Amino acid sequence: MEKKINLHLFYMGVVTAIIGIVITTVSYYLFFRSEVKENLTHECQLVAESYRDIFSPKELSRFSGKTFRITLINSRGKVLYESDADAESMTNHLDRPEIIAAIETGSGTDTRLSDTIGIEDYYYALRLDDGNILRVSIQADSIFSLFERSLVIILIIIVVIVIVSMLVSVKLADKLIAPLKRMPEILEKNTSINDTDLYPEVIPLVEEIRNVRNAQSEMRQEFTANVTHELKTPLTSISGYAELIESGMAEGEDCRTFAGKIKNESTRMLTLISDILRLSELDSINDTMLSEEVSLKAVAEDCRDRLLHQAADRGIRITVCGDGCTVKGIRTELDELVYNLVDNAIKYNRENGNIEIIIDDKKLTVSDTGIGIPGESIPRIFERFYRIDKSRSRAKGGTGLGLSIVRHIAERHGARIEVESTVGVGTSISVIF
Numbered sequence: 001m002e003k004k005i006n007l008h009l010f011y012m013g014v015v016t017a018i019i020g021i022v023i024t025t026v027s028y029y030l031f032f033r034s035e036v037k038e039n040l041t042h043e044c045q046l047v048a049e050s051y052r053d054i055f056s057p058k059e060l061s062r063f064s065g066k067t068f069r070i071t072l073i074n075s076r077g078k079v080l081y082e083s084d085a086d087a088e089s090m091t092n093h094l095d096r097p098e099i100i101a102a103i104e105t106g107s108g109t110d111t112r113l114s115d116t117i118g119i120e121d122y123y124y125a126l127r128l129d130d131g132n133i134l135r136v137s138i139q140a141d142s143i144f145s146l147f148e149r150s151l152v153i154i155l156i157i158i159v160v161i162v163i164v165s166m167l168v169s170v171k172l173a174d175k176l177i178a179p180l181k182r183m184p185e186i187l188e189k190n191t192s193i194n195d196t197d198l199y200p201e202v203i204p205l206v207e208e209i210r211n212v213r214n215a216q217s218e219m220r221q222e223f224t225a226n227v228t229h230e231l232k233t234p235l236t237s238i239s240g241y242a243e244l245i246e247s248g249m250a251e252g253e254d255c256r257t258f259a260g261k262i263k264n265e266s267t268r269m270l271t272l273i274s275d276i277l278r279l280s281e282l283d284s285i286n287d288t289m290l291s292e293e294v295s296l297k298a299v300a301e302d303c304r305d306r307l308l309h310q311a312a313d314r315g316i317r318i319t320v321c322g323d324g325c326t327v328k329g330i331r332t333e334l335d336e337l338v339y340n341l342v343d344n345a346i347k348y349n350r351e352n353g354n355i356e357i358i359i360d361d362k363k364l365t366v367s368d369t370g371i372g373i374p375g376e377s378i379p380r381i382f383e384r385f386y387r388i389d390k391s392r393s394r395a396k397g398g399t400g401l402g403l404s405i406v407r408h409i410a411e412r413h414g415a416r417i418e419v420e421s422t423v424g425v426g427t428s429i430s431v432i433f
């Protein structure tokens with residue numbers, strides 16, 4: 001950004017300077033031109049005045065100096081006198097605009113490019129009392145030669161301007177950027193925005209970043225507190241049972257029961273840890289290469305087969321139906337998504353209930369005949385560690401993270417989730433790709 005501003009300021013300086021030079025030179029040229037014309041008119045009138053007394057063309061040589069050229073032409077265009085050349089050898093002058101104008105109106109002017117490059121001829125012609133035309137002309141630099149002659153100066157000015165613009169633009173860009181450069185520091189220190197020199201336009205952005213940061217930090221704290229709590233519960237049980245065994249209070253069959261409980265609690269902890277790890281893994285991958293064409297029906301059938309025994313233990317039937325479809329995605333993640341939904345449909349189902357996995361055009365729905373979700377809880381079930389009935393979830397080996405993982409994976413696949421549920425009747429969760 002700084003480089004860009006720098007460059008723009010620099011270009012602005014150079015372009016302004018060039019425009020300035022052109023305007024100055026053209027104005028100078030126009031002024032110079034009008035001066036030349038005025039002098040010429042004046043000179044011609046002076047010569048005409050004097051000629052009235054001498055009345056002899058030859059005598060005109062008295063007036064021609066180095067600067068002015070004098071010509072006398074009769075009303076038919078024949079040259080009677082020419083100060084810079086032989087009058088006899090000159091062509092008829094009736095085609096010259098200044099002569100035509102002088103014959104018709106009394107005076108005429110014209111400016112023509114000279115044979116010499118970079119020079120212009122200025123003419124002023126005046127009709128005399130005897131009908132002859134007196135013409136005075138002068139040569140002057142054309143605008144191009146004016147430029148050419150001042151080229152060295154112009155180049156020097158441009159070089160100076162380039163250097164000055166470079167220095168000024170670096171300083172200016174630095175000044176413009178300075179408040180933005182201080183943004184990280186302002187964000188870090190949490191200082192009041194009004195005490196800073198920040199531009200009003202970026203204040204909403206800074207506030208937004210602060211809010212997001214605060215929300216993130218709150219979420220992180222909440223998550224850490226939840227994780228600690230969730231890990232503490234099984235660990236306390238494990239430690240308690242172990243203590244009982246150690247103290248010798250539990251004997252024989254009790255010992256086996258306690259060992260079984262320790263095993264269950266450890267398994268819970270392992271599941272919890274692997275869910276936490278999975279979530280943080282999903283958090284850290286930003287862009288997903290959704291390159292595979294995955295058949296949702298194949299994913300559903302696979303999950304059904306893997307969970308068949310678990311469902312059969314409670315007399316629950318799982319059926320896969322619908323026309324099926326493919327989506328662009330990552331097979332292992334979609335497996336995980338469907339597995340978590342079907343796993344919940346088993347956990348929160350009634351004995352001998354049913355589960356249907358329906359796959360239609362870009363939509364996968366898992367329907368169960370379970371306990372249902374109360375309306376007010378529906379928006380919260382995707383939050384980390386949120387469980388409607390903590391003890392039930394724990395008893396079923398739930399971690400409260402399954403649906404968070406589902407939501408994460410759905411988001412990564414550009415899919416949205418819809419939940420429909422009636423308490424005591426059942427729940428349908430749809431993922432729409």
Ligand code: ADP
Binds near residue numbers: 402403
């Ligand atoms: P858990 O590991 O507790 O199942 P989830 O994140 O998978 O965690 O689900 C969060 C909560 O949403 C569950 O504790 C449960 O109360 C509720 N829930 C999820 N799926 C269902 C379902 N199919 N039927 C009823 N309640 C459900």
